[in-house]
Amino acid sequence: MSVTPTPQTVVITGASAGIGRAIARLYGARGARVVLIARGRAGLDAAAREVASLGGTPLVQVADTADAGQVEAAADAGERAFGPVDVWINCAFTSVFAPFDEITAEEYDRVTHVTYLGFVNGTRTALKRMLPRDHGTIVQVGSALGERSIPLQSAYCGAKHAVNGFTSSLRTELLHRGSRVRVTVAQMPAVNTPQFSWVLSRLPRHPQPVPPIYQPEVAARGVVHAADHPGRKQYYIGATTLATIWANRLAPALLDRYLARTGFDSQQTDLRPPSGESNLFEPVDGAEGSDHGAHGIFDDMAHARSLEAVLARHPAAVAGALTLAFAATAKAALSRRGRVPCG
Structure with missing residues (x-):
């Protein structure tokens, strides 16, 4: 007699939009029980409807990942509703587009608290539950910018570098214990998400991801694959991610000069800068009907497939x-x- 497998319980931070939203859809299609964490209620409620429509079971938890207590409370609610967490995905982040000397101390602190310490808080909360059971997987949604910094994003780049550093340290500690809890990093390329329309920007023109740009679904497939196969230290999603990292290892000084020359214009469109509020300190989807979805405004430029990502999923x-x-x-x-x- 066949036994129906128990659905996975998955926690996703930053689930209201962008990559986190696309990941939630994939797990919904698997029939998973999905705890959706973010600050914006409208985006979370829309994500929950999508998860349910695809066959999953959602639970909305409004929380700021920079607050360790809120993350703990969300995890408690998730386990009360669904049972033990199998997969925890840290994806929430925020950023500022500006030269370093134009970013205030308060703004820099906020980016660091969300984009770095938010991952620390999520990881700590996940381990508190996974270590006693000797079971579970943590996926950090990283970035090529966590290994190769670019101009105008010093706070974000610094935070992503920090995520790589603390995750590597944690991995060695888990190996020392002989733990079966796994942690891996999925390093992202430039992705077409709503962040470029709601990020705090002091640039003269509308910010954009550095081309080539990929759709959030490409990133999401990479993250879910990493969660399914967490034995590797990290995954590089998109050929540009791998190319950027190797270029930095082989010719970092040359890449410095190249980015100094091209990095300002390549991160801006010909459009006017965003006129609305940024999401740095408060969510921007608080008003009714203001869900932003997974995609940003660059659909006409973004690739829906990545050959490198496909190859990474089928190494044998x-x-x-x-x-x-x-x-x-x-x-x-x-x-x-x-x-x-x-x-």
């Missing part, structure tokens, strides 16, 4: 294909030398 197939290709190439080369009979 890739290795097999490369082995066959290498064998065929070697055989052909030897045949040309007269060492292997053809036919």
Whole structure:
């Protein structure tokens, strides 16, 4: 007699929009029980409707991840409703687009508290529940900018670097314990999310992700794959992420000069800067009907697929294909030398 598998219990921070929203949809389609955490009620309620319509069971928790107590309360509510957490995904963040000397101390603190310490709070809360059970997976939604900083995003880049650092330290501690709790990082490329329309910006023109740009669904598929296969230290989503990281390792000084020359214009469109309120200190979807969804305003520029991400999800197939290709190439080369009979 077949046994119906128990649905996963998944917690997603930053679930009201962007990548977090796209991740919630994927887990909804799996029939998962999804705890949705963010500050904005309108976006969370819309995400919950999507999860339910796809076959999942949502639970909305309005919380600021910069507040450890609020994160704990949300996790308690999730486990009371759904039972033990299987997967915890840290995705909430905020940012400021401006030269470093134009960012106030209060603004810098806020970005750091959400984009770095929010991940610390989420990870601590998850481990409090997972370690005694010796079960669970934590996925940090990182960024290529966590390994290669760019101009105009010093607060965000610093926070993402910090996420990489503390996660690496935690991973070694889990290995020392022999724990079966897993933690991995999914490093993101430029993604078409609503953040570029609600971020605090002091740029003369509307901010944009540095092209090439990917749709949130590409990022979400990478995160869910990382959660399903957490044995790897990190995953690079999008070819540009991998290219950026390797360029920084091979020629960092050259990349510094390149970004100094191109990094300002490549992060701005020809549009006027956003005229609405930013979401740095307060959510911008508080008004009725002000849900922003997963996508930003760059649909016409964004790629819905990433070959590199597909290959990363199927390493065995890739290795097999490369082995066959290498064998065929070697055989052909030897045949040309007269060492292997053809036919």
